[in-house]
Amino acid sequence: MLKLHEDISALLQDAAEQAGEPAEVFAERLLLNALETDRWAIAEARIDEHERTGVAEDADVVFQRIRDRIRERLARKA
Numbered sequence: 001m002l003k004l005h006e007d008i009s010a011l012l013q014d015a016a017e018q019a020g021e022p023a024e025v026f027a028e029r030l031l032l033n034a035l036e037t038d039r040w041a042i043a044e045a046r047i048d049e050h051e052r053t054g055v056a057e058d059a060d061v062v063f064q065r066i067r068d069r070i071r072e073r074l075a076r077k078a
Contacts, residue, residue, distance in 0.1 A: 005077065042066065 004012065016026035042062060050056045 002074065038066070039063070 012027055013023050016023040019026055021029070043059075046057065046059070046062065
């Protein structure tokens, strides 16, 4: 369970109401969309880097590093 700052929670609730969804469903959909978008951006960056340098990183390692960074940022905001 995530704890959200009061202001963020209010914005989320307002946006969910406008979308006609419960806040939890709306937030889950937003997070999944953001993660999927991030995956595409990372994949494209990896391809560009590989084309530029000829060096490739393991996708699982890269995604784990990103997940860790997101968790760290969320922990700092909590």
